[in-house]
Structure formats: structure tokens, C-alpha cells
Amino acid sequence: MTIAAANRRLSASERPRRSLSNGRVTAALVLLPPALILFSLFVMLPLGESAYYSFFNWNGYGTPTNFVGLENFERIAGHSIFHTAVGNTLKIVAVSLFLQMPLALLLALLIYRKTPTNAVFRLIFFLPYILAEVAAGLIWSFVFDGNYGITASVAGFFGADSFFILADREWAFTAVMTVIVWKYFGFHMMIYIAALQSVPEDQIEAARIEGAKRLQIVRYVQIPHIKPAIIVSAFFAIIGALQVFDVIIPLTNGGPSNQTHTIVTYLYTFGLTRLNIGFGSAVGVILFVAAITVAVFYQRIFMRGKQA
Incomplete structure (x- = not known):
């Protein structure tokens, strides 16, 4: 040896x-x-x-005995409202990634420096995230009210007829996504602000001395440094979109005509409120598998380089 x-x-x-x-x-x-x-x-x-x-037809009382196998999953797969809920959830994911996150990054780039004025703006933009989801939904339900809300006041000011946006099948979910962007962009903004404050100032000054413009500094200096924060922010946006519930219930309760359901509100409406616990459990299993799949693939594809 x-x-x-x-x-x-x-x-x-x-x-x-x-x-x-x-x-x-x-x-x-x-x-x-x-x-x-x-x-x-x-x-x-x-x-x-x-x-x-999920393998039983069970109302939540007593011991489940009516075994139905995969019948609950078959009913879910053939339910058109579940298809709508999945489509709405994917829309929220898209809006979160391509509207909410860029808006948060833009505002972060404008107010990330430590000044008293920027501190005030950070507080203003972050307040919606602090507000409880149910409270935010109730506030915006009043804003969109066609009789007494701000929407009615604006329509009356311009001499137009009242518009009940939350009762319109075409526009209700657009209103829901507007509230979601307003509610959560401050969370992502604070992530970016924390990351931007860690970017070395000497590199920014060196780029300015070399003649780089503001957009060039953002693109080639700041964004590469905060890429890990953007990756984490996108992960939170996707997982959060899969879990949206509290904002929608006070706004539309899934209506009109079940057009604003997400997967979670679909589970709540067609599982819990109708005492169809077996059916709701099957939806929960599907949602859990979807969340785990997203987390695993996101970790392997986007966070592997970060860990290395």
C-alpha cells in the first residue's frame, strides 16, 4: 500500500x-x-x-366504500369545464412570465437604487402583494361593478352605457388576469431589486466609460448578473399560477358560466362545495402531479447550470 x-x-x-x-x-x-x-x-x-x-365515489362522510377505480379521472378528462380551467391556468402562466415579470423587472431597474424617493415607490408597488388575496378580490370586484364601481363612474363620465366586465364571458377572465398581475408583480420586483443591488458598481461605471448606453448596460451587465434571480422568479410565477384561488373566488367565483375557473377553483367548486370529495381528490392528484412535474423539469433544465 x-x-x-x-x-x-x-x-x-x-x-x-x-x-x-x-x-x-x-x-x-x-x-x-x-x-x-x-x-x-x-x-x-x-x-x-x-x-x-380519488378511487372512490365519496361525499366525505363515513368510510369510503363505493370503489369506482379510475372513473373520477375519466370524468375529469371528459369534462369541458376542466379543459377550460386548464386553459385558464396556462393563460395565467403565460401572463405571469411575459407580462408580470417584465413589468416587475422594468420597475426594478427604475427604482433599485437606495434613495428616499425610491423607497416610497417600492412601498407603493409592494403594497398589493401584502394585501390579502380575498381583500384584493373584493376591492377589484367593486372597481369592476357596473352599477356603483369605478367602471360605472368612468362610463358615466364619458356618457357610455355601464359595462359589467365580470359578467361578460369574453372579458371576465381578462379582468381576473389584470388583478393577478397587479397583485403579484411587486413580489417579483423586490426579488429583482435585491439582485440588482448586488451588481458591482465598478462594472457599470466601466461600461459607461466605454460608451455603453443605458439599454446596453442593462442587457450586457445587469441582466447577466441577475439571471439566477430571474430563474427563481419564473419558478415562483409558474408554481403560483398553478395555485391561483383566493383572488378568483371573491371576483367571479368561477363565473360567468364557469369561464374563469382555474384548476384549484375547479377542484373547490366541483369537489368540496358539492360534497364530491372523491372527485375533488382526483383533481388534487392531477394538480399535484402537474406541480411536481413542473418543479422537476424546471430544476433539471434551468437550475442545473446555476447549481454548477
Whole structure:
């Protein structure tokens, strides 16, 4: 055995001792079991029960006994309203990625520097995100009210007829997406502001000395530095779009004619409120699989380089 091999074997045998000496193993033994217990009780157990209930025609009372196999999933696949809900969810994903995030980045580039004025603007733009989703939905339902809201006042000012946008099949979901952009762009803006403040000022000054214009500095200096923040922001936007619920219920409750449902509001309306827990559980399983699939592929495709 060579001296190098002996040293490697010795160092390998010393690693457990070092771990024990610096407290890592002790910390893991103390902290990991409570975390695993909580994760199992509040995540894995409900998921397992939901997957089990999805194979039953069950109203939530008593023990499920009416086994229907994959019938709930077949009903979901053939339900036109579920197709509408999936399409609406994909629209929210698109709007979040191609409208909400660019708007947030634009505002972040304008107010990321630490000045008293910019601090005020940050607070103003971030306030909608702090506001509770239900409260935001109620506020905007008043804004869009064709009788007493701001929409009615604007229409009356121009002498036009009142327009009930939330009751219109063509425009209701556009109003919903407007509220979603208004509600969440401040969250992404703050992510970008934090990232922009970490960009080295000497690189920006060097680009200015070289004659770079403002847009060139943004494109070739600032955006490359904040690319990890943009990747994380996009992940939050996609996952958040899959979970939209609280804003829609006070605004439209899925109407008119079930045209503004997302996957979650569809689950709530056709599962919980109608006491069709087995059907709702099947929708929940589909949503969980979709979220996990998005997370895994996003991690492998976009975050792999970041981790490296």
C-alpha cells in the first residue's frame, strides 16, 4: 500500500469523527426527526389519503366504500369545464412570465437604487402583494361593478352605457388576469431589486466609460448578473399560477358560466362545495402531479447550470 493510499484511507476514517466533533451528526439527530414527523403528518399523509379517496365515489362522510377505480379521472378528462380551467391556468402562466415579470423587472431597474424617493415607490408597488388575496378580490370586484364601481363612474363620465366586465364571458377572465398581475408583480420586483443591488458598481461605471448606453448596460451587465434571480422568479410565477384561488373566488367565483375557473377553483367548486370529495381528490392528484412535474423539469433544465 502506498503512502498516498494510506493517507486517503486514514482521512476517510477520520471523516465520521470530524462530523461528530463539529456537531453535524448531533444536530441532524436532534433536528431531523421532528421535521420528518411534521412533513409526514402534514404533507405525505394528506397526499396519500387524497390519492386513496380519488378511487372512490365519496361525499366525505363515513368510510369510503363505493370503489369506482379510475372513473373520477375519466370524468375529469371528459369534462369541458376542466379543459377550460386548464386553459385558464396556462393563460395565467403565460401572463405571469411575459407580462408580470417584465413589468416587475422594468420597475426594478427604475427604482433599485437606495434613495428616499425610491423607497416610497417600492412601498407603493409592494403594497398589493401584502394585501390579502380575498381583500384584493373584493376591492377589484367593486372597481369592476357596473352599477356603483369605478367602471360605472368612468362610463358615466364619458356618457357610455355601464359595462359589467365580470359578467361578460369574453372579458371576465381578462379582468381576473389584470388583478393577478397587479397583485403579484411587486413580489417579483423586490426579488429583482435585491439582485440588482448586488451588481458591482465598478462594472457599470466601466461600461459607461466605454460608451455603453443605458439599454446596453442593462442587457450586457445587469441582466447577466441577475439571471439566477430571474430563474427563481419564473419558478415562483409558474408554481403560483398553478395555485391561483383566493383572488378568483371573491371576483367571479368561477363565473360567468364557469369561464374563469382555474384548476384549484375547479377542484373547490366541483369537489368540496358539492360534497364530491372523491372527485375533488382526483383533481388534487392531477394538480399535484402537474406541480411536481413542473418543479422537476424546471430544476433539471434551468437550475442545473446555476447549481454548477
